[in-house]
Amino acid sequence: MTEHHNIKRINPRRAYEIMTNGVKRITLGLNSDYVAHEVSLHQTSNKPLRSPKKAEKRVLVIAHSERGTLDDHAKQCLAAAAILADAETAVVALVLGELQEDLSNAGVDEVLVMDTLDYQTFQPDIELAFVKNIITSLQPSRIFMPDNLIGDGDLGRRLIASQPEKLAATHVIEINNAHIANYQLGGNAIALASFPYIVLLAPDAADTSLPFSASALAIDPLTANQQMRHAQTPSYASLGMQTIDAAKIALEEADFIVSAGNGVSNVQTLQTLAAALDAAVGASRVAVDDGKFSRDKQIGATGKTVSASTYFAIGISGALQHLQGIKDCRHVIAINRDHSAAIVKRANLSLIGDAEEIMQALISAIAEAKITAITDVKLATQEAA
Amino acid sequence: MGLNYFISALFWLATATLFVGLYKRTQLWRTGQAAEFSWLNLLAIPKRYFVDLHHVVAREPYIARTHVATAGGAVAALALVAVNYGLMLYSAPLNWAILGATALMLIGVFFMWLRRRNAPARLSRGAWSRLPYTLAAFALGLIIISLPVPVISGSVAVLALLLLLAGSAELALGIGLGGPMKHAIAGLLHLAFHPRQTRFNGQLSTALKPLLLDEIALDGITIENEQYGVNKPSDFKWNQLLGFDACVQCGKCEAACPAFAAGQPLNPKKLIQDLVVGLSNDEKSGTTDANFTGSPYPGIALGEHSGSMHSPIVPLLIPHETIWSCTTCRACVQECPMLIEHVDAIVDMRRNLTLTQGSAPGKAPQTLENLRQTATVGGYDRKARYHWSVDLDVKTIQKNQAVDILLVAGEGAFDMRYQRSLRALVRLLKAANLDFAIMGALERDTGDTARRLGDEATFQMLAKQNIETFNGLTFKRIVTADPHVMHSLKNEYPSFGGHYQVFHHSTLLAELVSSGQLKLGKSAETRKLTYHDPCYLGRYNGETEAPRALLKSIGFEINEMERSGLRGRCCGGGGGAPLTDIPGKQRIPDIRIQDARSIGAELVAVACPQCTSMLEGVVGNRPEVLDIAELLAAALVADLEVEGLELKGLELKGLEIKASVAHD
Amino acid sequence: MSIKNIAALVSVGRHPVSGEARHCRNDSLAMTLGLALTSHLNATETNTVSFKVLHAGNANNTALKDYLALGASHIDMIDVAAESLIIDALAANLTNTDLILTGSRAENGLDSGMLPYQLAEKLGFSLVANALAIQQTTDGLTGGLEVLQFLPKGKRRSVTVQLPAVIVVHPLAPVELRHAYARQVTGTINQQASPLTHATPQEKTLKWQTETILRKPIKLKARENKSGHARMLSATVSENKGGAVVIEGNSVEKAQVILGYLREHRLINF
Numbered sequence A: 001m002t003e004h005h006n007i008k009r010i011n012p013r014r015a016y017e018i019m020t021n022g023v024k025r026i027t028l029g030l031n032s033d034y035v036a037h038e039v040s041l042h043q044t045s046n047k048p049l050r051s052p053k054k055a056e057k058r059v060l061v062i063a064h065s066e067r068g069t070l071d072d073h074a075k076q077c078l079a080a081a082a083i084l085a086d087a088e089t090a091v092v093a094l095v096l097g098e099l100q101e102d103l104s105n106a107g108v109d110e111v112l113v114m115d116t117l118d119y120q121t122f123q124p125d126i127e128l129a130f131v132k133n134i135i136t137s138l139q140p141s142r143i144f145m146p147d148n149l150i151g152d153g154d155l156g157r158r159l160i161a162s163q164p165e166k167l168a169a170t171h172v173i174e175i176n177n178a179h180i181a182n183y184q185l186g187g188n189a190i191a192l193a194s195f196p197y198i199v200l201l202a203p204d205a206a207d208t209s210l211p212f213s214a215s216a217l218a219i220d221p222l223t224a225n226q227q228m229r230h231a232q233t234p235s236y237a238s239l240g241m242q243t244i245d246a247a248k249i250a251l252e253e254a255d256f257i258v259s260a261g262n263g264v265s266n267v268q269t270l271q272t273l274a275a276a277l278d279a280a281v282g283a284s285r286v287a288v289d290d291g292k293f294s295r296d297k298q299i300g301a302t303g304k305t306v307s308a309s310t311y312f313a314i315g316i317s318g319a320l321q322h323l324q325g326i327k328d329c330r331h332v333i334a335i336n337r338d339h340s341a342a343i344v345k346r347a348n349l350s351l352i353g354d355a356e357e358i359m360q361a362l363i364s365a366i367a368e369a370k371i372t373a374i375t376d377v378k379l380a381t382q383e384a385a
Numbered sequence B: 001m002g003l004n005y006f007i008s009a010l011f012w013l014a015t016a017t018l019f020v021g022l023y024k025r026t027q028l029w030r031t032g033q034a035a036e037f038s039w040l041n042l043l044a045i046p047k048r049y050f051v052d053l054h055h056v057v058a059r060e061p062y063i064a065r066t067h068v069a070t071a072g073g074a075v076a077a078l079a080l081v082a083v084n085y086g087l088m089l090y091s092a093p094l095n096w097a098i099l100g101a102t103a104l105m106l107i108g109v110f111f112m113w114l115r116r117r118n119a120p121a122r123l124s125r126g127a128w129s130r131l132p133y134t135l136a137a138f139a140l141g142l143i144i145i146s147l148p149v150p151v152i153s154g155s156v157a158v159l160a161l162l163l164l165l166a167g168s169a170e171l172a173l174g175i176g177l178g179g180p181m182k183h184a185i186a187g188l189l190h191l192a193f194h195p196r197q198t199r200f201n202g203q204l205s206t207a208l209k210p211l212l213l214d215e216i217a218l219d220g221i222t223i224e225n226e227q228y229g230v231n232k233p234s235d236f237k238w239n240q241l242l243g244f245d246a247c248v249q250c251g252k253c254e255a256a257c258p259a260f261a262a263g264q265p266l267n268p269k270k271l272i273q274d275l276v277v278g279l280s281n282d283e284k285s286g287t288t289d290a291n292f293t294g295s296p297y298p299g300i301a302l303g304e305h306s307g308s309m310h311s312p313i314v315p316l317l318i319p320h321e322t323i324w325s326c327t328t329c330r331a332c333v334q335e336c337p338m339l340i341e342h343v344d345a346i347v348d349m350r351r352n353l354t355l356t357q358g359s360a361p362g363k364a365p366q367t368l369e370n371l372r373q374t375a376t377v378g379g380y381d382r383k384a385r386y387h388w389s390v391d392l393d394v395k396t397i398q399k400n401q402a403v404d405i406l407l408v409a410g411e412g413a414f415d416m417r418y419q420r421s422l423r424a425l426v427r428l429l430k431a432a433n434l435d436f437a438i439m440g441a442l443e444r445d446t447g448d449t450a451r452r453l454g455d456e457a458t459f460q461m462l463a464k465q466n467i468e469t470f471n472g473l474t475f476k477r478i479v480t481a482d483p484h485v486m487h488s489l490k491n492e493y494p495s496f497g498g499h500y501q502v503f504h505h506s507t508l509l510a511e512l513v514s515s516g517q518l519k520l521g522k523s524a525e526t527r528k529l530t531y532h533d534p535c536y537l538g539r540y541n542g543e544t545e546a547p548r549a550l551l552k553s554i555g556f557e558i559n560e561m562e563r564s565g566l567r568g569r570c571c572g573g574g575g576g577a578p579l580t581d582i583p584g585k586q587r588i589p590d591i592r593i594q595d596a597r598s599i600g601a602e603l604v605a606v607a608c609p610q611c612t613s614m615l616e617g618v619v620g621n622r623p624e625v626l627d628i629a630e631l632l633a634a635a636l637v638a639d640l641e642v643e644g645l646e647l648k649g650l651e652l653k654g655l656e657i658k659a660s661v662a663h664d
Numbered sequence C: 001m002s003i004k005n006i007a008a009l010v011s012v013g014r015h016p017v018s019g020e021a022r023h024c025r026n027d028s029l030a031m032t033l034g035l036a037l038t039s040h041l042n043a044t045e046t047n048t049v050s051f052k053v054l055h056a057g058n059a060n061n062t063a064l065k066d067y068l069a070l071g072a073s074h075i076d077m078i079d080v081a082a083e084s085l086i087i088d089a090l091a092a093n094l095t096n097t098d099l100i101l102t103g104s105r106a107e108n109g110l111d112s113g114m115l116p117y118q119l120a121e122k123l124g125f126s127l128v129a130n131a132l133a134i135q136q137t138t139d140g141l142t143g144g145l146e147v148l149q150f151l152p153k154g155k156r157r158s159v160t161v162q163l164p165a166v167i168v169v170h171p172l173a174p175v176e177l178r179h180a181y182a183r184q185v186t187g188t189i190n191q192q193a194s195p196l197t198h199a200t201p202q203e204k205t206l207k208w209q210t211e212t213i214l215r216k217p218i219k220l221k222a223r224e225n226k227s228g229h230a231r232m233l234s235a236t237v238s239e240n241k242g243g244a245v246v247i248e249g250n251s252v253e254k255a256q257v258i259l260g261y262l263r264e265h266r267l268i269n270f
């Protein structure tokens, strides 16, 4: 597996075809001399193109995909790489697992997809060997990876450990051209360092909205693909995946929680809303005591401590005992009749009004938004075709 | 005259049986751990019986009277029999006396029987239902033989003897075989050797006894000898075991227990009886609790637990949830006619579970960790404890600055709700021109919760740190709005060398009002008010009057709930119970609020942050819960200006925006 | 190959609020998992399994005592002269170990989560991260360990790994930590000096500079030429201290505000 430093360097302006899924693809071996301005005709947005005219350098972003797409966290890495890249640097995305989406709006100039290395199969040794090969052939000046739990945080650390001569930083929460930063001392201090070679980026360190687009040309790492089949007897084997039902997922693990308090009169509405938002359901103690929810749904001092990124507190007053359970939640949104309720002081966004009414309105708004989103995708595909 | 000899023989036989039984039982008690005691206390029994014990029994006059008649009659009769028959005097006048005493006993027994026909659920059945009959048999037998008839017919004599035999068996075998009459002897001895001797000096004795922890380790004595609380019945002190044996299964404790009422798996009477099951069995294999004839632990069937002197109590004999349901409210102790100390026993067992297994349930382990690592219950920043006071212009105590009063806020200070009460208290102290200071970042939790949860190590660590802090400060007295803080500082810190004058805010305020230093108008409230006694203020510290006096002073009429004062019903907040949070059928505060509702109260005055949060946690329409300090502060005459300011301060700082599409 | 020697690595943690030194919860989970596996194997297997708890560093003992209370009967503490020696010191001590358990992230240093990886690399061990549960594989042939791994969104994956291995335990591992004072009193800590005095020619490391005040990180944003109106809008809805409060408007408008917020922060994808 060590001998494929022969991966070809690719000119991002090469010929490509648009696949049925909307991804532009260059096939190695085909040669043509399409130029950049033609590419821009196919941009779905009317943003200016950032891609370098002449890519002297590359930065590499490595991330696993999930169901054919990169998640927001991975896109933040792409965005960070693109924002920080200068005019001579191309952003190359190495996607492990299938890719069904166009990454041109994510700031990517070139895309390598390795669909056999999807995140569901545990094969870290193979992934590491592959990634190292790609690195050898691309010689990126910087590597970005999302510090996540779907394999990139793990792979990134293996990569860092395997090349101790390179500088690296993990859990990076702040990034700019001058420095990177992360929390240390158990989250009690922010520490800064100069920009290292490998950055494992924590969620939300970069904004994915970009004022530019890029060419996002696909490159087939065919050689690599074949190489992988000959991997040595692995030390690892996957026995299989299980998925816990979204509704049954432990609250501690849930990332989006819709939580009901005494101000929720109609549990059904709340459940519908939670389903629409694909969220887990929690409750205040009063709502639990009322028999509306089972005890394991209780959040707070005597219930669960949750760390969802979104906590939607509906009809919850925000008693101290309740707030104790949500101190690690990043976004708290409250619906409450009473603007002086303690939850309003804790919430990032509070809507004052009747819970039932707002929930109903929100359910309709979500349904509408989902329809629009689907039509948008359809329109985009049609347009692309 | 043959009958007389028979009776003498019977008397001595019974006496011998009794002593053999007593010896056997004593051996069991002695399996327990050594405890300090004095034989001289045996002399104190009569006073303790007639004053201290009777004081409790007399709360139910019917029982008091039947017991006086039955027991008094029996004791007198037995004493007379001992003289007349034991010493073989066979004197006719003494027989008359016996007749009189026995008749009295029989009357008592009759009323006992009468009540047993409609026994309340808290009473045990089984052997206890037999008691009126066996005692009646004894009395009748004695009456027959002591009747002034020269000769009685053979069959009547046989009948009398049989009756006597039955009765004597009950009396003499009770102690040895663990029958109901065991209570008489164990009860009297318990009065003499009670683990809390100060209870009989007219004092409240509510502080838990310290466990020897560090000192032992430091002295290099091997730790193996040290017991961390109670694991098996034999780990109790011998006089605690004796105390359990005194239980008469009257179920007064059961009736008073808030956890039992809420359907949590605890019944203090059953708990004591389980311990009796354990201590009665000196063998390896356990005896089950199947013979218990009272109410079981709610939700837990009889016959599934068993124990012996040397096997672990939890969970074999007593389930985990039982031990962790207790709020340490001491209502059971308050009610127990045999002066049994349930809470001590429960905490002893908790200590073992916590210190050797770390198995306290629910949020208790997290809380204990918070206490160890942040010296707060909730894991807060200690420096933030007095943030609510920044705009109130109060002094924070400094090392070299003497103040009269040190205000110790306790954990409630982190709660926005209780901050209102504390702010009110500060306004009152200011209005009374007192020289006081808050403790600021120096304050650590007193460790009360840790101690009730059995974590003596954490409690002692905090106690020592606090005492060190206090010793570096100059103040005359400590005032707190938290009865739990008060209890540990006032009653429990002395064991560790911290002696302070500690006052609850209600006591201090009552003093100020009566001396005229604090001038209050009349409250504008028209709502019907009741006052809820916090357990740690009432039963633990005996303060039931000051809060009432204060409320009356501002014009309230106090409507008492079904249980109040020293017999007040718990809010469910003590003993770490909200943390262990053992499920029941309902919550304890719901019951208390129901008490308030049922007398039509619209306002419940409280004097404790725990009570406030427990009672305010009740769902649905309920009376408003306000701290005494809040009610008093509202009656401060010269305070309108400050109030205006405060309202402004409360106004929302949040930004209001018009609803619009918030994204682009 | 069956498991004979298990080790758990523990570090000194730090309470996030008080800064008090304490056990590191992540490490405690690993240790407790190791204790449970050891006693399970000792109860079911014929060969005896040994378990050791190892700490390298200049730790103050008060925090290590937490691990005793949490169940370690004994802790081996390797006194190392410098932080850069920790990996080498640990590796030297762990060569004969079949299974090394660690937490996922420390709380009193760089907290990079790199230590297990560096250690596995140094020792040439396999490594599995995000472990929720572990058991010896039932068929002796594979000669390893079965690990249940945590994946987000309620997903779990079972994998096998060949021994010797380093297992990094996930913070959500279903392990109950039980702190018992009595164990703290009876447990022992054995301090041994590390034979290493200077590091193997040290790799380059990042020079970290700790800021004095804890602030919010600044998000990297592309420079954008927004219209005046757009800037106004984003200024009004920007997170204020207490957060935005919407009082006016009807439910439909409020629902839109919520959607807007969720979209703005990319909390939904529609």
Ligand SMILES: Cc1cc2nc3c(=O)[nH]c(=O)nc-3n(C[C@H](O)[C@H](O)[C@H](O)COP(=O)(O)OP(=O)(O)OC[C@H]3O[C@@H](n4cnc5c(N)ncnc54)[C@H](O)[C@@H]3O)c2cc1C
Binding pocket: A260, A261, A262, A263, A264, A283, A284, A285, A286, A287, A298, A299, A300, A301, A302, A303, A304, A314, A315, A316, A317, A318, A319, A320, A321, A322, A325, A335, A336, A337, A338, A341, A353, A354, A355, A356, B578, B579, B613, B614, B616, B617, B618
């Ligand atoms: C020891 C202890 C431990 C506790 N532990 C916990 C715990 O772990 N978790 C917990 O949650 N609580 C706990 N509590 C209870 C806690 O103190 C509060 O009582 C509880 O959180 C309040 O629940 P709530 O906010 O749902 O109800 P409420 O306090 O009744 O608040 C309801 C809110 O809904 C609003 N509202 C009402 N109707 C409407 C409507 N139609 N539309 C919009 N808004 C409406 C009201 O304005 C109010 O703010 C504990 C209490 C104690 C004493």
Ligand code: SF4
Binding pocket: B253, B256, B257, B258, B259, B260, B266, B267, B268, B325, B326, B327, B328, B329, B330, B331, B332, B333, B342, B343, B570
């Ligand atoms: S202290 Fe209170 S809760 Fe505990 S057993 Fe006694 S009465 Fe019940």
Ligand code: SF4
Binding pocket: B246, B247, B248, B249, B250, B251, B252, B253, B254, B268, B269, B272, B332, B335, B336, B337, B338, B339, B340
């Ligand atoms: S413990 Fe006391 S109150 Fe309870 S049943 Fe026994 S004697 Fe009665």
